[in-house]
Amino acid sequence: MHTKIVQFILILILSPFLFGVINRTKAFFAGRKGSPLLQLYYDIFKLLRKGAVYSKTTTWIFVAGPIVSLSAVVIASALIPFTGYPSLISFDGDIVLFIYLLGLARFFTVMAALDTGSSFEGMGASREVQFAAFAEPSLFLSLAALARLTGSISLSGIFSSAVINSWAAFGPGIYLVFGAIFIVFLSENSRIPVDDPNTHLELTMIHEVMVLDHGGVDFAYILYGAAVKFWLLGTLLVSMFLGACSRGWGIDVAIFIFGMIFLAVIVGIVESVLARLRLLKVPHFLIIALALSVVALILTMR
C-alpha cells in the first residue's frame, strides 16, 4: 500500500519534469541552450502567485473548467500502474473509467473555451473534439486488443508485465498497438505533428487556443493537468517495454523513470524533425491509428 501511494505521488511530482526534457531536446536540435529542465515548475509556481483576469462574457463554467479537468486527470493517475506495479486503485474495467475521465477533462476544457464566446477558442474547441472523436476509439480498441492478449481488463493487470511476457508470442500485434497509442499520445497531448505547442498564431492552435483566456491560478491548473496527462498516456507506451522484474521496487522505479525521460526525448526528436500536419490532414493521421488498432484487435482474435 505504501509503495502504491508513493507511486501515485511520484506521478504527480515528476510529470512537469518531462516537459523540461522535451524542451531541452528541441533546444539541442536547434543548437540553442534551452530553458532550464525545471522551467514548468517555475512557471506553475509563478502563475499560482498571480491574480486573475476574467472575461465579462464568461460564467461559472469558465472557472469550473480547469478545476474539474485537473481533478479528473489526477483521479485518472490513481488508476495508472507504475512500472508494472499495480496502481493505487485498480479494478476490472478501469480501462473504461480511465478513458472516460480523460473525456470528462476534455468536456470541461471545451465548455470553458466555448464559454468565452471568442471565435478563436470556439475554433480550438471544435478541432479538439473532432480529433478526439478519432483518437478515443483507437485508444479504446488498442487497450481492448491488449486486454484480449493479456486476459485482463484492468490497466494494472494488462501492464503488470503481462504485455512484456507476450512479446515473444505476439510481437507484431504489440507493435501495431504501440503505433496506434503513440499517435493517440501525440494527438491527445497536442504535440507535433497534430498540434504545435509553440505556435504563435491563434488561428493554427488547437489546445493552446482553448486556454487563451485563462490566467493565473486557473492557467497553472491547466499546465499542470496537461503535464500529468502526458505522463499518463506516456505510461501506456513505456509499460509495453518496461515491466516489473525481480530487481526490487526501487530499481524498477528508477528504470521506469528513465524510460519516461527517454520517451520525452523521443517526443522532442519527433518535434524537431517533423513539421506539423495541415489541419485537414490530421484526421487522416488519426485514422491510421484507428486502422492499426483495429488490425491489432483482429490479430488477437485469432
Add this chain to the structure above:
Amino acid sequence: MNIVFCSLTIFIMSGLLALSLNRFVKLANYIGAIGAVCACVLGLSSLFIVYNSPGCAELSIPWFVPDGSLSVAIDSLGALFLFPIFILSALAALYGAEYLRHYYGKKNIGSAWFFFNLLIASMVLVVISRNAILFLLAWEMMSMSSFFLVLFEGEKKEAAQAGLIYLIAAQIGTLFLLAMFILLSKDSGSFDFPGSQITAPGFLHSIIFLCALIGFGTKAGFMPMHIWLPEAHPAAPSHVSAVMSGVMIKTGIYGLLRVINFLGTPCVWWGWLLIFIGIVSGIFGILFALAQQDLKRLLAYSSIENIGIISMGIGLGVLGMSMNNPTLIVLGFAGGLLHVINHAFFKGLLFLGAGVILHETGTRKIDLLGGLLKKMPVTGFCFLVGAAAICGLPVLNGFISEFLIYFASLKGIFGSGITVFVCLGIIASLALIGCLATVLILLIAALRQMLLKGRRVERVLTWDCGYAKPEARMQYTASSYVQPIADFFRGILRTQKHGPKISEYFPDVSFFKTETADLFSETVFRPALKFIHRLAERLTGVQHGQLHLYILYILFTLIALFIWKL
C-alpha cells in the same frame, strides 16, 4: 393491482373532465395536470407494493374476445419500465401545466390534457397487459393519443407533415406486430401471453423475432425505421416530447424484451443483428444529431443514438443467452435496462430544458442562441448536467450504464466468467473514486479560492486578438463548431450548403444556409413511397364515381364468393 386500476381510472377521468371543462381553460389545465400527477404518484406507490411482494400483482378475467382472457400483471420487467413512466410523466405534467398557460385561448387545452393523460394510461396498459389483443389495443391507443399531441400545433405545415409521417410509421409498426402476434398465438394456441418457453430455435421463431424487431423497432427508433422521430419530437409541445422520447419509445424496447422472453433460447444471429442495429443507430444517430440546427431535432436524433446503445446492451444479453454465458446475460441486459431508465431521465430533462429555452427565446435554432447560461442560470445548469450525463461522463448516471455495456463487451471478447466479488469490487472502487473526485474537485477549488484571496481579480473583454468591439455575431456558432466533423462525414450527412459564391474583394450582402436531410428518408423511404404512389395511381381507373358500375362490382364479388363456397 387495484391501485394501478385506480391510477388508470384517474388518468382517464381527469382527462375526460379536462375535456368537458374546456371552456374554463384554467380549470381544465389544472384538473388535467393534477389528475396526471395524482395518478402517477398512486401508480408509483403500487410499484413499491409489487417490489415487496412479487407475484401478487396478477389479474385475469374472462372477456368477450375469443382465445384468451383479459389478463394484466406486473412483473419485475414491467415494473422496471413503469418506474420511469410514472416519474417522468408526473414531472412532465407539472411542467405542462405551466407550459400550456402560454396557449390559453389559442389552443384547446382540455383536449391536450385528455390526450396526454390517455397517452400515459395507455403506456401503463401496454406494460401491464398479458394478452395480445389487449396489448395491441393499448398500443394503438398510445400511438393515436401521441399522434393527436404531435398535431397540437397542427395548423403549422411542418407539424401536420410530422403528424402524417408519425401516423404512417406507427401503422406500419402495428402491422408487423399484428402479424407477429398471430404467429405467436399459432405457436402457443392462445392470445394470452405465453410463459417463457425453452424450445429449440426454429424458423417460425426467427420470423416472429424479425416481425417484433421491425414492429417494436419502429416505435423505439432503430435505424432505418427512425424517420418519424426527428419529425414528431420537434412538433409536439415540449412536455409531450419529453414523455415521448423519454418513455414512449422505450415501450418498443419493452415489447422486444417481452417477445424475446417468449421465444426461449434465441439464435446467435439475433444478438449480432441487435448489436449491429445498435452500432448503426448509435453512430448515424449522433452524426445526424451533430448536423442539426433545430435544438429539439438534435435531441430526437440523440434519442436514436441512445436507443442504439440500449440495443447494443440487449444484443449482448441475447448473445449471452444463446451462448449460455451468464456474465454476458447479466451485464448486457443490466446495461441496456439501466440505460433505459437513465435515458428517460436525462432526455426528459433535456427536452424540458429545450422547452424552457423555446419559451423564453422564441426560437429552437441553436445558431441564433448564445450566452444563455448568463441569462437563464438555472435552466443552463440543468441543461448542462443533462448534457454531461448523456455524454456518459463519470460521476453522472449515464456513465454507469455505458460502463456496464463496455464491460460486457470487454468480458465478451474473452468469455471468462465473473464472480460476485469482482462486481462488488468494481462497485466499491467506483464509489471510492466518486468520493475522491468530489473531494478533489472541492480541494482544488478551495485552493484556487485561497490563492486568489486578497489578489486583484478583474473582469475585462474576451481576448480577440486586440479587437476592441467583439459582438455576439462574431461568436462561433453551433454549426461552425461541428463543421469539421460534418465536412469529414459529408458522404453520409450530405449537408447541402446554399449561398452566393464570393468572387470580388468587397462582396455585397451575403447569406449562407445549410440543411441536412435524413439519409434514409431521402434515399429509401421517399423513392419507395413514390413507387407505391405510382402503383396506386394505376388503380384510379377503377374508381370513376359511376354508381351503376360500383353495383356491378358488388354483384361480381358476390358471385365470386358463391362460386368459392360451392
